[in-house]
Amino acid sequence: MTLKVLAIDDSRTMRDLLQVSLTESGFDITLAEDGIDGLDKLEAAQPDVVITDINMPRLDGFGVIEAVRAKADYRATPILVLTTESSPAMKARARDAGATGWIVKPFDDVALASAIRRVSAV
Amino acid sequence: MTDQTENDAEDVNELIAFRIAEQDFCFNIMSVREIRGWTPATVIPHAPSYVRGVINLRGAVVPIVDLAARLGLEVPEPTARNVIIITQVDGPIVGLLVDAVSDILSVSEKEVQATPDVASNGSEFLSGIITREDRMIRLLNLGAIVPEKAGVAA
Amino acid sequence: MSKTDELRATFFQESEDLLEQLTDGLDEMSGGEADSETVNSVFRAVHSIKGGAGAFALDAVVRFAHRFENVLDALRSGELAVNGQVLDVLMRSSDHLTVLLEQARDGVPDDGDPAGEPLLAELMALTGAEADEGPSEAEVNFQPMTLDLGDFGASAPAEMQFRVDFQPQDDLFKSGNEPVFLLRELCALGEAQVDCNTSALPEFDALDTEASYLSWKVELRTEASETAVREVFEFVDGLCVLGIEEVGGDSAGGGLPDLPDLPSADTPPSSEPAAADDAATKAAAPAPVPGPAASSAATPAGPPQKVEPPAKSQPPQPVASTIRVDLHRIDRMINLVGELVINQAMLTQAVKRDGIAQGSDIDVGLEELRTLTRQIQDSVMAIRAQPVKALFQRMSRIAREAGADTGKTLRMVTEGAATEIDKTVIEKLADPLTHMIRNAVDHGLENAEDRLASGKSAEGTIRLSAAHLSGRVVIEITDDGAGINRDRVRSIAEKKGLIPPDAQLTANDIDNLIFQPGFSTASQLTALSGRGVGMDVVKRSIQSLGGRVSIASEPGKGSTFSIVLPLTLAVLDGMVIEVGGQTVVVPISAIIETMRVPTEQVFQLGTQNAVVRIRGSYVPIVDVGAVMGYRPAVDPTGDHVILLVETADGVRAALLIDVIHDQRQVVIKGLEDNYGQVPGVAAATILGDGRIALILDPSAIVGHNGAGGAAVLTTPLAAE
Structure with a gap:
């Protein structure tokens, strides 16, 4: 079965990059423009993996993680955060918020696919 | 009006016939966009004498050629009874000022005679002669009367 | 357009929006109306630009945006307080980021951005960061998965053997991680033997489904480096007990000599013990771990792959601004x-x-x-x-640059940025406006000492406004500087022969002398508004848009330049006049004033020509009726009207006409489609009575007159 990915990012460029990369890797991708939009699309998308940006209007990535984790069905869904920092502080913060892993921007197709493989049943 | 048989259809052209200074002229009706009454034209500076000026044709600026002047005939001041035949040949839209439209003719190619070689002014605009009920109708070469725009700027 | 080009185009389009968001936010902040959401949105804008720029390897943008972002982050967290100085740096940073993005978009090669260095230093000073700390961090971030590929310097990486001890803690599951995926990924690096230790499993009824009871030992033979092996467990670092130990390499020869009791390597490794299958724990999820061959092609630590940032390998395509409907x-x-x-x-x-x-x-x-x-x-x-907003933002930037270049502190205020003008007009307005803004900073504003001496605040203000006014757009550039020095302007104009020494000029006349060709107010040419371009060029550009420009100045208080523009190039402000029985239209942009012929001021010059003296200057009279061939030349002292016009080249002439009817906006109609060009005629229009009126081209008429009478220049439709 094709792995379903919900990718949330407020940047059009980043959404396009994710779409191109993930589609080429054979994932079924749903895009959302911010945290609220992402949560709105969560039920319909039924994602196997959630990828979310941190800095977003309306609801940021930490808010997304919290809200997703609060849903019984998605409590253990892998969530990867997109970040431009790879500092230990950032990682700790992402993990404390309940993230499964992270993808450091800029990412390439290989890094993205690897991150997804490490958290999901591809 | 005509004794042409139907099976000559391929050779038959529809021509619009009109009068200028008591003479009969015609050209292919396919070049005609519309026919309208005379309205005063706005004078164009430095234009040739046969250009009456420009008129507003539903928003388009259309020059009017006084055919009588162009053909070297007597040129009276136009009145409300005059007619403008709006033509379009390969691009520019030009109005031709004539006295009156007289007929629509169906003419086969065979009926068109060559223009006799006379050295009179205006014959260079004719491409043939047609006879109808004792009338001699001059077939106009529109391309010669309305020069292409490319020649305009020269 | 290739996929990459499309992505690039998206990035630059989005960047434009983000820069607007950034500028808006900074404006709000400088207006003191910023709440935390404003600061957040400013931060996000820069952050998103940085993120996107990274994807296209726009290193200069990334480097600068990174520093910029850090300062914004400090603002966001309250570490840094907003003040005038900080805002100044932020605004200049925003300007610089705009420039960097424009350069990247236009394919200007990245020169390491030396121009940004001082600003980077200022940004770093704000956060108290060390000079070398920041950028390197950004570089380290770049492609972390592949940095270690060259570790051994050898073309064919040597095969290594690792022993990995992996014991998840309870928290690992809470984070959504799953040991089986990690093990699978690990196995994909090479040949692996996985051993699961189930000894910690409790009795079934004592089982906590969310607790971790299993641990694994993996023997891995791989060409991947230890870094790559550790990378697999990156997400669970701290959520497990992890031991990675190098136990041997190629030198040890083939096989697995250190571990004689292991099964042969071609046995598919799996979560072996049956007990694990029975357990309902996630840790023992039954998904088989794929063998090494399954996904090795896609593994990050496979054969070295050239890291190829999408944009770098091909020449960047400049991204054109687009409108999606065919114009x-x-x-x-x-x-x-x-x-x-x-x-x-x-x-x-x-x-x-x-x-x-x-x-x-x-x-x-x-x-x-x-x-x-x-x-x-x-x-x-x-x-x-389109709204003039983007144009105004660009002008604000130019004002700040000009301020920095001249050492003048200034505040740029824009009003009416939402005012909309024809797209083409906006595009063509950029150059003249740039020049006027620079001029206002350079010549309009005084330096701080002079301002203080005359009782003004040290900071000058430039105000740029746009508004709709009776079907036209009025753009004003106001400075609160010293105003026009009329004595100096007058003496310069006299010295350059622009006016006779005894010319009677009103204050306004003198002010407008600066639009005369060849006039330059700067006593010393500055790099800024010098550049050999005068206000006459500005005036000409505005006129070519069918607009007018004028200046009003008050000594000591400042100057206001007003530009009046048509809403679109399809209409024109015209004066409907009559000459030789013909109704024609003269573009108002060319007309300076109208008057009845001052008979006693008309003088013959030669046999054919006459001049009229207007405020001490002699201006040639051009008989429009004769030039256009409407009628023979007339005596200019008869019952006529003069339109004093100035051509695009700055030549003045008195057009002799019969009657002025009206002023109105007319829709421009081309004559070229069906006729051709007519000398002295710019275009045509249709009047209320349905008749066509020609729109005169004053420059051609004046030039034509100078060339000597009413000779026919070209004769459309006369092909013989």
Whole structure:
């Protein structure tokens, strides 16, 4: 079965990059423009993996993680955060918020696919 | 009006016939966009004498050629009874000022005679002669009367 | 367009929006109306630009945005307080980021951005960061998965053997991680033997489904480095007990000599013990771990892959700004609406002529038609219209740059940025506005000492405003500087022979002398507004847009430049006049003033020509009726009117005409389509009575006159 990915990012460029990369890797991708939009699309998308940006209007990535984790069905869904920092502080913060892993921007197709493989049943 | 048989259809052209200074002229009706009454034209500076000026044709600026002047005939001041035949040949839209439209003719190619070689002014605009009920109708070469725009700027 | 180009185009388009968001936010902050969301949105804008720029390897942008972002982050967290100085740096940073992005978009090679260094230093000073700390961090971030590929410097990486001890803690599951995926990924690096230790499993009824009881030992033979192996467990670092130990390499020879009790390597490794299958723990999820071959092609630590940032390998395509509707369609629509307006005017005139009573049904209906037509016209024009906002933002940037270059502190205030003008007009306005803004900073504003000495604040203010005014757009540039030094302007004009020494000039006349060709107010040419370009060029550009520019100045208080523009290039402000029995239109942009012929000021010059003295200057009289061939030349001292015009080249002439009828906006109609160019005629238009009126080209008429009389220049339709 094709792995379903919900990718949330407020940047059009980043959404396009994710779409191109993930589609080429054979994932079924749903895009959302911010945290609220992402949560709105969560039920319909039924994602196997959630990828979310941190800095977003309306609801940021930490808010997304919290809200997703609060849903019984998605409590253990892998969530990867997109970040431009790879500092230990950032990682700790992402993990404390309940993230499964992270993808450091800029990412390439290989890094993205690897991150997804490490958290999901591809 | 005509004794042409139907099976000559391929050779038959529809021509619009009109009068200028008591003479009969015609050209292919396919070049005609519309026919309208005379309205005063706005004078164009430095234009040739046969250009009456420009008129507003539903928003388009259309020059009017006084055919009588162009053909070297007597040129009276136009009145409300005059007619403008709006033509379009390969691009520019030009109005031709004539006295009156007289007929629509169906003419086969065979009926068109060559223009006799006379050295009179205006014959260079004719491409043939047609006879109808004792009338001699001059077939106009529109391309010669309305020069292409490319020649305009020269 | 290739996929990469499309992505690039998206990035630059989005960046434009983000820069606008950034500028808006900074404006709000400088207006003191910023809340935390404003700061957040400013931060996000820069952050997103950085993120996108990274994807296209726009290193200069990334480096600068990174520093910029850090300062914004400090603001966001409250570590740094907003003040004038900080805002100044932020605004200049925003400007610089704009420039960097423009350069990247236009394919300007990255020169390491030396111009940004001072600003980077200022940004770093704000956060107290060390000079070398920041950028390197950004570089380390780049492609973390592949940095270690060259570790051994050898073309064929040597095979290594690792022993990995992996014991998840309870928290690992809470984070959504799953040991089986990690093990699978690990196995994909090479040949692996996985051993699961189930000894910690409790009895079934004592089992906590969310606790971790299993641990694994993996023997891995791989060409991947230890870094790559550790990378697999990156997400669970700290959520497990992890031991990675190098136990041998190629030197040990083939096979697995250190571990004689292991099964052969071709046995598919799996989560072996049956007990694990029975357990309901996630840790023992039954998904088989794929063998090494399954996904090795896609593993990050496979054969070294060249890291290829998407944009770098091909020449960047400049991204054009686009409008998604074919402009021809819009122009056609605008034309048609122009017809509608004319048609409606004709109808109104006909109704009036036929004596239809006011208030009758026809009259009322016609009035409604008029209103509707006007609304349709406005709406259609609005399609081509764009707010001047982006233009104004660019001008703010230019003002700040000019301020920095001249060492003047200034505040740029924009008003009416939402005012919309025709897209083409906006594009063509950029150059003259740039020049005027620079001029206002350079020549308008005094330096701080002089300002303080005259009782002003040290900081100068430049105000740029746009507004709609009776169907036109008025753009004003106001400075609160010293105003025009009229004595100096006058003496320069005299010295350059622009005016006779005894010329009678009003204050306003003197001010407007600065638009004369060859006039330059700067006593010393500055790098800024010098550049060999004078205000006459500005005036010419504005005129070519069918607009006018003027100046009003008050000594000691400052100057205001006003530009009046048509909403679109499809219409023109015209003066409807009559000459030689013909109704023609003269563009108002060319007309300086109109007057009855001052008979006693007209002098013959030679046999054919006459001049008229206007405020001490002699201006040649051009008999329009004669030049256009409408009638023979007339005596200029007769019952005539003079239009004092100035051509695009700055030549003045007195056009002799018969009557002035009216001033109005006219829809421009080309003559070229069906006729050709007519000397002395710019275009045509259709008047309310449905007749065509020619629009004169004053420059051609004046030039024509100078060339000597009414000779026919070209004769359209005369092909013989």
